[in-house]
Amino acid sequence: xxxxxxxxxxxxxxxxxxxxxxxxxxxxxxxxQAKLTPIKIGVLKIAGLANAYAAKKxxxxxxxxxxxxxxxxxxxxxxLLAAQSGGIDVxxxxxxxxxxxxxxxxxxRVVFQNEIVKDHAPDSGSVQALAGNGINTLSDLxxxxxxxSQISSQMAVTAMIALRKAGVDPSxxxxxxxxxxxxxxxxxxxxxxxxxxxxxxxxxxxxxxxGKVLAWNYLEAGPGTxxxxxxxxxxxxxxxxxxxxxxxxxxxxxIDYMNADPARARDRTVEFxxxxxxxxxxxxxxxxxxxxxxxxxxxxxxxxxDAKILENPHKATEYFSDQLKPYIxx
Numbered sequence: 001x002x003x004x005x006x007x008x009x010x011x012x013x014x015x016x017x018x019x020x021x022x023x024x025x026x027x028x029x030x031x032x033q034a035k036l037t038p039i040k041i042g043v044l045k046i047a048g049l050a051n052a053y054a055a056k057k058x059x060x061x062x063x064x065x066x067x068x069x070x071x072x073x074x075x076x077x078x079x080l081l082a083a084q085s086g087g088i089d090v091x092x093x094x095x096x097x098x099x100x101x102x103x104x105x106x107x108x109r110v111v112f113q114n115e116i117v118k119d120h121a122p123d124s125g126s127v128q129a130l131a132g133n134g135i136n137t138l139s140d141l142x143x144x145x146x147x148x149s150q151i152s153s154q155m156a157v158t159a160m161i162a163l164r165k166a167g168v169d170p171s172x173x174x175x176x177x178x179x180x181x182x183x184x185x186x187x188x189x190x191x192x193x194x195x196x197x198x199x200x201x202x203x204x205x206x207x208x209x210x211g212k213v214l215a216w217n218y219l220e221a222g223p224g225t226x227x228x229x230x231x232x233x234x235x236x237x238x239x240x241x242x243x244x245x246x247x248x249x250x251x252x253x254x255i256d257y258m259n260a261d262p263a264r265a266r267d268r269t270v271e272f273x274x275x276x277x278x279x280x281x282x283x284x285x286x287x288x289x290x291x292x293x294x295x296x297x298x299x300x301x302x303x304x305x306d307a308k309i310l311e312n313p314h315k316a317t318e319y320f321s322d323q324l325k326p327y328i329x330x
Contacts, residue, residue, distance in 0.1 A: 036067035037243050042079035042091035043070050045273050047199050048115050048124070048228045048286055049092060050265070053272035055254035063253075064246040075179075077150075080106065083233060089240075090232045090247060095297070096154030096304045098231045099319065103310055108231040109321040112248045114255070115228035116289045116296070117218040124199040124227075124286065125218035127159055128211035130187050135194065138166035138214050144193035147178035147186055154300065157307045158221035159196040165220055187211070200275055203283045222299040226292075237321050244323045252327075255288040292320075292328045 039061075043049045052070060055061055061068035073079045076093035080101050083091040090111060098108050117123060127146070129135035135144070141163070148156040160170040178186050183195040188210060196217060197205070205211025218227065230251065237244050258265040262285050270277045297316035304310040320328070 036062060036065055037246070038067045038069070039090065039243055039247060040069050040071050040088040041247075042073055042082060042088040044073060044076070044079075044092070047269050047273060047275075047280070047283065050269040050272045051114065051254040051258045051288055052092070052251065054257055054265075054268045055250050057268070057271075058254075058257065060250045060253045060257075061247075064250045066243070066246055066250060068247075068250070080108070080231070083108070083231065086233075086236075089236055089243075090230055092228055092230050094154045095226045095229050095300050095319075096157065096309065098229060099301065099304055099314070100152070100309055102319070103312065107234045108319075109234050109237055109324075110229055110319050111232045111237065111244050111321050111323050112230040112251050113226055113228075113290050113292050113324075113327065114230060114251065114288060115226075116287050117221075117223055117225045117227055118284075118287050119219075119223040121216045121219060122202070122206075122213075122284050123216045123219050124202060124284075125155065125158065125196070125216065126198075126202045126205075126213050127162060127194055127196050127215040127217050128187070128202070128205050128213055129194045130190065131209055131212045133190075133193070135214070136212070138163055138168055141194055141214070142168060142172045143174075145174045145176055145191075147183050147192040147195040148175050149177070149180050149183075149196075151175055151177060152309050154304065155196055155198070155217070157303055157309060158217040159215075160307065161303065162215040162217045162220035166215070184210070199283055199286070200273070200279055204279060207279070207282050221303060222296065224293065225296045225300050227287075232321070234321075237323065241323065244321070248323055248327075252290050255290055258288050290327050292324060294328060 043052055056068055056070055071088050076097045079091035079093060082088045084106055092114060102108055163170050180197060180201060183197050184201055186192045187195050266280050270280050294316050301314050301316050305313050
């Protein structure tokens with residue numbers, strides 16, 4: 001069972017690990033910025049947040065009256081800690097993490113949807129084994145070790161769903177915690193038998209011939225379900241409703257910008273993440289999408305409850321802010 005730890009000491013360490021990413025401004029723009037509303041946005045250096053970088057680079061935030069600072073973190077949990085303390089105003093984390101935080105005393109609401117699971121493979125999330133090691137299906141993982149970034153995460157829950165669909169009892173495998181950046185090396189050195197990973201590691205393993213895909217775990221759990229989500233404290237939203245609305249409009253513009261031109265989207269991804277352009281060229285485009293399906297959201301809520309990560313049943317709409325409503329499908 002996942003338990004949120006006392007946060008005081010963790011928060012000090014978290015904020016010490018924060019790095020602030022800001023683009024240089026011309027003198028004219030610096031003067032204009034004095035009239036803009038400041039907002040601090042938590043990000044990870046991943047492809048799924050390249051659109052936020054594009055919104056900064058292409059001055060979409062400024063167009064909507066915001067002086068946006070992108071604050072870089074190493075994990076979604078770290079971002080939520082900073083958001084809870086008021087260190088940042090908006091954070092992007094996977095839905096299950098935000099839901100779990102709320103059930104353990106936080107008060108977050110969804111302000112915008114950034115990314116969803118694809119309807120067909122290949123997708124970003126994958127369960128992969130080492131090529132040539134004799135593990136060819138999920139059934140071969142019985143009694144084996146599988147690396148996940150977090151035991152009680154939405155990613156781990158989707159992997160368990162994929163195992164059950166393949167007729168494997170998840171209790172018959174051993175899940176161990178290995179952060180995403182260390183998973184490939186753990187697989188290569190045979191410290192683990194399989195990993196549950198995401199981009200860019202999914203594509204790196206496939207194109208290098210090191211990995212073999214056993215399952216597309218997000219797809220197994222629910223095509224079209226929410227993946228990358230912007231959250232903010234209810235208190236901040238209530239005090240700054242117009243700021244959140246303008247943030248939403250900026251992110252909407254950035255998603256339209258990324259979806260309109262795949263080559264341009266790859267360029268922004270390379271610039272933001274620092275990934276090898278050749279690797280990004282091979283990565284399937286992410287599914288940036290701000291159209292919210294309450295039904296798809298409920299699938300995630302229910303699977304987190306079924307896995308006993310969420311202690312109580314919930315309705316998806318409990319997590320929605322008023323500013324999200326214009327983007328909810330009728």
